[in-house]
Structure formats: structure tokens, C-alpha cells
Amino acid sequence: EVQLVESGGGLVKPGGSLRLSCAASGFTFNKGWMSWVRQAPGKGLEWVGRIKSKTDGETTDYAAPAKGRFMISRDDSKNTLYLQLNSLRTEDTAVYYCTLDGIWQLERLSSYYYYHGMDVWGQGTTVTVSS
Amino acid sequence: DIQMTQSPSSLSASVGDRVTITCRTSQSINTYLNWYQQKPGKAPRLLIYAASSLQSGVPSRFSGSGSGTDFTLTISSLQPEDFATYYCQQSYSTPPEYTFGQGTKLEIK
Numbered sequence: 001e002v003q004l005v006e007s008g009g010g011l012v013k014p015g016g017s018l019r020l021s022c023a024a025s026g027f028t029f030n031k032g033w034m035s036w037v038r039q040a041p042g043k044g045l046e047w048v049g050r051i052k053s054k055t056d057g058e059t060t061d062y063a064a065p066a067k068g069r070f071m072i073s074r075d076d077s078k079n080t081l082y083l084q085l086n087s088l089r090t091e092d093t094a095v096y097y098c099t100l101d102g103i104w105q106l107e108r109l110s111s112y113y114y115y116h117g118m119d120v121w122g123q124g125t126t127v128t129v130s131s
Numbered sequence: 132d133i134q135m136t137q138s139p140s141s142l143s144a145s146v147g148d149r150v151t152i153t154c155r156t157s158q159s160i161n162t163y164l165n166w167y168q169q170k171p172g173k174a175p176r177l178l179i180y181a182a183s184s185l186q187s188g189v190p191s192r193f194s195g196s197g198s199g200t201d202f203t204l205t206i207s208s209l210q211p212e213d214f215a216t217y218y219c220q221q222s223y224s225t226p227p228e229y230t231f232g233q234g235t236k237l238e239i240k
Contacts, residue, residue, distance in 0.1 A: 044231055044234045045167070045175060045231040045234075046231065047220075047228070047230065050229075061226045061227045061228075063228055097174055097175075102180065104181060106181050113161075115162075115163060115181040116163075116227075116229075117180040117222060118165070118167070118175070118220075119186070121176070122174065123174055124174055
């Protein structure tokens, strides 16, 4: 069974830092593209960023609010994904989910295209930024 | 940035009803559109990817359609377990900025 388990959330003061972890099992982690998605209390979902597999360059992409403050990394030897949160603001208060991205190749109009989606989700870890 | 607008924001319906939720994007995204279901206190679940492909394990009463800027999620006959919040998400942007719609809360009438 594919499983993602986040940890590391907690209460932190504005300007502080936190590192979230996501332990993966049940699939070949080093081949997976992984994302972080967050959800502020009572609000909708917000994509935070993504890291590709090492084979695909281990490159990272971030949403605008995360650029320059957050960093996604992975340790394939430990089957673990990380999200380093720096310079935290009260508006970063949220449940943070890690996800395994699904990648599907589909035929459309005689050509093949790759589609991405958040296929498997962890249960989330809560980050509260408050003084 | 691609803006996502879902309608309605909330919806009341009864078991057995046919329900349609709409997602509109600010620019064409071909069929790079996903739908998720989220129940209170739970993580979201992928229902539909590539606008119309049903994710494995998702009941066939769920279906998706659309391309370009207008998309729909249809539940053909509502079941009690379908009352939840539904989100659309685009995966078109390069570099990726996978924005979500604001959500549609489906409640029991």
C-alpha cells in the first residue's frame, strides 16, 4: 500500500523556521515526483511546490508565495521528502500535505501528452505561525 | 497566472440527484484539469485527471468533461458518501504553478 506520513509541524513564531518531513512507503520513492500542498484553516487548497525524481534532474518548482522562503528536498536513501520553511509569516499557518504526483501519458488527437495530478496524499501536518 | 473559478461555491442536493460543478479558467488549458474530493478533516482524493479520465478506484457515477477554459464534474446519482468539497486544479502551467479552484461545498438538502 502506498503511504505518505508527514511530520514536523508545530507552533513557530513569525520569522522562524521549521522543517517538515514526509516518510514514503509502498512505492519506488526514487522514481516519484513529489509535491507539497497546503490548506489554511477554513480555506481552499494551495499548491506549494514540487520536486522531480533524481533521474529527471531533481529540479524544484515553487508557487510564488513559496519562492525564496521555502525549499523542497529529498533523500532517496531514506525514502523521505522534506519542506524547509523559512521566514515564516502568520499567513503560512496551514495543514501541509505531501503528495505523490501521478503522471499519465494519454493520446489526444493522434498525439501523446503527459498529464500530472496529485495522486496520493498524506494525512497532513499542521504548522501554526503565531507570536 | 491562470485563475480558476468554480461555480457554484456551495450546493444543496439530495441523495439520487444528478449534480454538476463547473470550473472555468482564465486562459485555455487544453485538458490539463484535475478534480479532487475532500471530506472534513481528511486529505483530498484525486477523482478525475486530464479533464475526463477516471482515477482508479473512483466510482463510475463521477465523470468529467470539457477542454479549453470550461470544465464540468458530474455526479450522476448522489450517494451519501459524496457530500464533500470538490476542487478543480490546472496542471497546464510551465513552469508549474498548479492553481486550484476555490472549492464547491456539496451539502445534503
